[in-house]
Amino acid sequence: MKHTIQKLRERKKEQKKFSVVAAYDATFTETLNQAGIEAILVGDSLGMVVQGQNSTVPVTMEHMIYHTEAVVRSNLCCDEQAVIIADMPFMSFDSVENTLQNAARLMRAGANMVKLEGGDWLAESVAKLAERGIPVCAHIGLTPQSVNKLGGYKVQGRTENQRQQLLDDATALDQAGADFLVLECIPTPLAKEITQATEFSTVGIGAGNGTDAQVLVCYDMLGLSNSPAKFVKNFLAESGGAHTPSILNAFAAYKQAVESGQYPAAEHEYS
Numbered sequence: 380m381k382h383t384i385q386k387l388r389e390r391k392k393e394q395k396k397f398s399v400v401a402a403y404d405a406t407f408t409e410t411l412n413q414a415g416i417e418a419i420l421v422g423d424s425l426g427m428v429v430q431g432q433n434s435t436v437p438v439t440m441e442h443m444i445y446h447t448e449a450v451v452r453s454n455l456c457c458d459e460q461a462v463i464i465a466d467m468p469f470m471s472f473d474s475v476e477n478t479l480q481n482a483a484r485l486m487r488a489g490a491n492m493v494k495l496e497g498g499d500w501l502a503e504s505v506a507k508l509a510e511r512g513i514p515v516c517a518h519i520g521l522t523p524q525s526v527n528k529l530g531g532y533k534v535q536g537r538t539e540n541q542r543q544q545l546l547d548d549a550t551a552l553d554q555a556g557a558d559f560l561v562l563e564c565i566p567t568p569l570a571k572e573i574t575q576a577t578e579f580s581t582v583g584i585g586a587g588n589g590t591d592a593q594v595l596v597c598y599d600m601l602g603l604s605n606s607p608a609k610f611v612k613n614f615l616a617e618s619g620g621a622h623t624p625s626i627l628n629a630f631a632a633y634k635q636a637v638e639s640g641q642y643p644a645a646e647h648e649y650s
């Protein structure tokens with residue numbers, strides 16, 4: 380049975396959480412599908428974890444199309460096909476017209492949904508994409524493409540002004556017709572507030588356990604990051620139980636921990 384955006388959105392009412400993993404190639408896509416992961420994000424984080432860049436800014440549309448095609452080819456051979464979300468890279472959505480053209484390129488590469496970083500200023504583009512049948516995952520909080528403006532990879536939404544702005548951003552993007560919203564590195568109570576105030580499915584990363592879903596980068600959750608963020612858990616380290624640890628078991632353990640609400644735990648949260 381294929382996973383669909385519609386079925387994942389329905390889970391909000393059922394309070395059944397789903398899991399997303401950022402991955403960029405055919406082999407991980409196959410293993411994630413075997414573990415039952417519901418959605419795969421071809422994230423522009425590939426700039427850092429695959430290409431060795433020090434931010435996501437250098438990633439281009441050509442890079443995103445290449446990796447989206449690799450993931451989609453593998454996904455189509457799986458029984459339970461994950462929903463494929465493709466990231467729109469830095470400056471590929473700087474105007475409504477460019478957003479539509481570049482989103483169309485990612486959809487032609489086989490993505491089921493595109494993701495864009497930014498707040499209420501994106502509402503018009505999101506509405507146009509939705510109108511033209513392109514599902515959207517919005518992304519607020521820590522938006523890595525803006526790292527130079529933000530002055531580093533810092534927790535967002537800690538002041539009252541920032542809290543209100545993120546709440547307004549989420550409301551505007553929800554009303555514009557986005558289907559999912561990534562909430563990155565924000566305090567847990569704010570992520571809960573946004574999740575309760577909106578219709579779309581919120582996907583947290585460093586946003587506590589009150590969101591409708593979680594996302595992690597595949598290499599991070601396998602313990603391959605030298606300086607993991609506070610919210611990262613190494614699922615490979617404890618994936619074995621009575622069995623031999625394996626990457627497949629690690630992905631399955633992540634899915635199970637998200638569904639049961641065990642991940643993220645208090646130690647992974649920002650207050």
Ligand code: KIV
Nearest residue numbers: 401422423424561594
């Ligand atoms: O690019 C990416 O992988 C992301 C996730 C970390 C949310 O945007």
